[in-house]
Amino acid sequence: MPVRHLRKFISGRHSSLPISLIPARHRHRRFFASTSSASRASKPSKDRFNYNPEVFFDAAPDPEHMAYTRVTSNDLDKYTKPPTRVKMLVRDFIEDSLYNPHYGYFPQQATIFTSAGEPIDFRAMRDTVEFQNEVARRYSTYGTDSEGPGRQIWHTPTELFKPYYGQAIAQCLVSEYLLKYFPYEDLVIYEIGAGNGTLATDILDFIQNEYPEVYERTHYNIVEISGRLARLQQKLLLPRHPCVSVTHKSIFHWDRREPSPCFFLAMEVIDNFAHDMIRYDYRTLEPHQALITVDAKGDYGIYYTRVTDPLIASFLNLRRRLGHPPPLPSILKSPSVRSIYNHLPFAPNLSTPEYVPTRLLSLLRTLRTHFPRHRLLLSDFSSLPDAIPGVNAPVVQARVRGTAVACSTLFVQPGLFDIFFPTHFGHLRDMYEHVLAQPSTSDDRLPIGPSPLASSSSPLSAGAGFFSSYQPQNRRIPVDGVASASGLPVGERKSNVFTHAEFMETYADLESTRLRSGENPIVDYYKNVKFLF
Template identity: 70%
Template sequence: MRHFGSLLSRACTRRRLALHFHPDHTSTPARSFSSTLPTHKAKAKGTTSPFRSGQSEDKINYNQEIFFDERPDPEYVNYARVNANDLEGNKEPPRRVKMLVRDFIEDSLYNPHYGYFPKQATIFTPTETTIDFNSLKDEAHFQDEVARRYATYGKDRDGPGRQIWHTPTELFKPYYGQAMAQCIVSEYLLKYFPYEDLVIYEIGAGNGTLALDILDYLRDQYPEVYERTHYNIVEISGRLAHMQREKLQPTHPCIKVTHKSIFHWNKREPAPCFFVAMEVVDNFAHDMIRYDYRTLEPYQGLITIDDNGEFGMYYTRVTDPLISSFLALRRRLGHPPPLPALLRSSTLRSLYTNLPFAPNLSVPEYIPTRLLSLLRTLRTHFPRHRLLLSDFSSLPDTIPGVNAPVVQTRFQNTTIPCSTLFVRQGYFDIFFPTHFGRLREMYEHVLEQPDVLAGSPTGADSGRALPLATSASALSSGKNFFSSYQPRNRRLPVDGVASASGLPVGERKSSVFTHAEFLETYADLSKTQLCNGENPLLDYYQNVKFLF
């Protein structure tokens, strides 16, 4: 890894210029789509790649950058089309393949043999006791304390540094987890206790700290609830799943850890449950699309990897069912394509595309297709869930594009953001912001769709009747008996399931909260207040929001 610094500096400042459309496996003549930014920087020569010894040129993160179109390897039309599932058995990053952008991101982050999370990521977990916030003078003192604990991990030497990142769960433990527990138990006591058990599902539980803090709080503050709690973790990383079992199960036997991707979940949970996703969806894979300025037709981006591991990019008409579904849902919800206001006019678009060197494709847009997969999974397999989700609503240092991600790594104890998605698989974190207003609209719309699985939500398919289920006729058949008015902040009632009042009133719809708003409601702020009155639990993570 001697030359990692040289490689990284180029990876973070250069990006491939020429991007092309080709009708994948068709006989239609190719149409070339290029970007617009000219550059006169040439690729450095004679640099040895730290990832492939014995080669004279580093071709991992960039190609020659010239003003005119540069087509990918003409052999790419014969490359095997793969997805992230196909690559799970690979010991090394693949060659001579092509895939959608979301599959490239999933493979880079989650491949069990070389992915970022299974092999590189380390969650900041201080081994010392909880930070005594009340004894710290101010936020500068708090930052010094955090830096001191970071220093216990040691200094990076050669190659990519230890990929350490922190979460509010770890930084403010146990008080952050206690706030999540208070949110869940308040809703549970109001709606389900004592008729139903408390069932919690958490995805991406990391080191298990959030689960530990929630269960410790329930055990100490609500023992009657803790006795009937079932906590389920769904973890894609085998390493983290093993860590979670060792850390949690000896103390809390109600914990069950399932080593599986949530996208492969196939078991139905008929009971009311809480579904927790904290700092998870930012690492969900996105697809890349661009719009033809002349027709506004979308094109899906595919990444190619040649014999030397060099990346290329080309575009085809949208054929992927998940991308098509997302775009159709966006049209249904009235979310317009991310085009400049002046280019929404067909006349102005025509004038613009006829200008010298004008692009014929819009800037790349990254669409949250895997987030849509999660919403569908919740609708199908967790029909009576309540979602508690938190993540970044905005991010600095993103790569170019709409809703673009941050691509970064640590080198010599410094976090370095890159300007391209074309980076070595497994060595870089890739994470996205979430548009919470649009997420809420998508989520509520998906939940309104008919259940695609056979079987009643009353629990017959699980072999037991649920206490709040009814064997009477569907509530929806009489939902207008009391009133024809359906509140806009309530969902339609679920057939066969009575509400706490026994009336056909649907669940309250989800709401979006800022980080501070949510924690002001559920956290014990006296525990994280500093001597001068500042409170980092409220002041930090201002670019984070909650959906609940």
């Protein structure tokens, strides 16, 4: 039986967030669009019969809002309270809401569930009912909240199934390391968003106890955007594992190159990566980017312009190259059908909002540039219940009186609400492999350290024309650019997508998490979570 809401509070159904819980000055008040300055957004439409009050696409934005200062999440890092009289892309609004160091959700509000004392003894549990009751009992130790959004407590599989979940991750990494790199290379691990440090602890404890010769060559690097969590990780890990290094920095600001082979972990992280919002003009099928405005009273507005942001444009171009179609009805590809549609009563002239993972693309480019010999292990939600309206839309959620409650809009007070997205893992895999396959650019000038494992193929490059070069479809082009001249497969194996159950059945110690009834929550739960490896 799957956990209904995954890492969020395990008991209770979500429901619509009462409007009284959203401060009035932060309610979403108006929509307007277009880049023309000929008329005001409040001007009535000439064609009231074909009038969509949500988009006002034939009206111009309020000139006052157009004149607001354009800011990014980096600009807002120095703000100690949510800004006013500014405009920004949707991804900057989300990043500021989640990660602003002064009022952001993760630095100030989020608390990762972890229970004091011994881990859950799964083999002593009768069935999943008793298991869920035990989890609820441990949650109760955090106390109750008063009116309004309280402490935002949520759990991850790392905490729920510790230490066995972390041991499964460790077994996966060590198996690959022993097969490919030991004893020529050290085991180098990077983890982003390490939370309480529990996963790193469980991984390193397992390697230390089960593979001491590997532990001696292990280097564990954490990249953590939250200063509070970075300090917590250092306090927990450094006394036990001197091989740990914690860097307080956003991965999007990473500027060091790792020349060695390494494993890169992103576990339950990319769901909180900021997305941009785009909508298509049904008259031309041209995409438009959304910008959020905040007026002097803190009220939100939104308007749409043609895509000018380089990251959004790059994502849309990549999607076209990969053959991933936009979420538009195929029938609207016909100009004559579009003309008929656009004259229908009350037909919207903008498509449903689509949330595109632009920051995820930034991560893939960072991996390619700064971690050229990495192996990515990533896990997150593949689908989510209770999302706000839109394509690939997020869940906007707060914990109220001990229960996780979903909201119906993105326009909420920054810092009080979690905002998290599902990931289309098939599209992610295609994007990832395409980005890694791109040729080197002027940004890739720093050398890559030589590997003893690669030396056998490189001398053949001088006479490769005399051999039958072979590059299997399921492997990447080698980092040194030399394909196989002997007919043997070379290059990293391309990544694959696994369900949570498939991954755990491969690497986890299933006997340690099996209940007396025969049920196994580490396999049976998290049905809407997948792995990329």
